[in-house]
Amino acid sequence: MRVALSFLALPLACTGCSMMAPSTAVVQPAHDWRAVATDSDRARLRDWRGAFTAALAAASKSGHAADIAKEGALLNPDSAIGGPIPDGMYRCRVIKLGAKSVGMLDYVAYPYFNCRVQQKGEAQSFAKLNGSQRQVGIIFPHDQLRSVFLGTLTLGDEARATPYGVDPDRDVVGYVERIGEARWRLVMPYPHFESQLDVMELVPAS
Template structure:
């Protein structure tokens, strides 16, 4: 029965494949992300530190100056209070650390794209990357005073809508959300399906 309820919740959370656009997730504010996350995503989140250390070591070998220039962004022990970004528009940059396969790059950074943090009337907070060829979209769940959890999916290319979370494992994403500066946040996504060992999404308010 619990499994059936959990599956039904996941379907409701991330909409169906026929929806015209990503929808806000109608889940009560304060819901436990552990009851929503897939087993593989829970495992990715549990192993985040080992993944981050491997990815960062590879990135430092490939691009030591570029990694050092980002300061707190890649410091996995850096976490301040208020981990959930305020609602609004953001500039977001994606950094890919550590190659998943031989021949891929161990460090890649992209220019800033547009992101948005929004909420529905029930208080559910959603993060969406609005531009670019890879666009994470999903929900931010409170976890503790120093970090939150992102669960979502990856939208690719010219796709207009996301897969439902949990239906296509290669599109599922799970990460830790932390504040690392006065107006600077990051979403660290361990073991994404494409290209890297770790994706780090930096968020700063759009001016």
């Protein structure tokens, strides 16, 4: 039986910025991401490499080969080296690769924002705390190389995240991978908006 993830995001006071509190994510009684993921998200995960290579090819063709090379392991599909992401505060930035439709850009790199990883039972909660697009959800154990993220996307000044599985356009799925000494990424294949692949870099805030 598929179990829904429910999220609650409450606003925090923040001078000069838009910041959301980390969500409270409840997953019961599932201890495995497969019991939670929608069929659509299972398919997106299965084809993560296809999304990665196609998005890189589109960005390179549009003149961004040097930008891709500069990012090193972050934009190398085979750079995962294993190791869970510790709880804590992170600086996080997103790179969008491969336009989803005509008129969109094939390469967009955003500045750093704030993210938090926090233990929630046998899994971890994840929340991007500021920015116009904020991923909120759960990081599930998967294998020795990577973890699985299931969550939703909160937009603009929304104070509450849509529960996972309720609105497919808001659902987010991806792999969390360690790619360096203190560097992780969240690879999100086939997002529903703008791009073919979103890659979020995560580095400790301190």
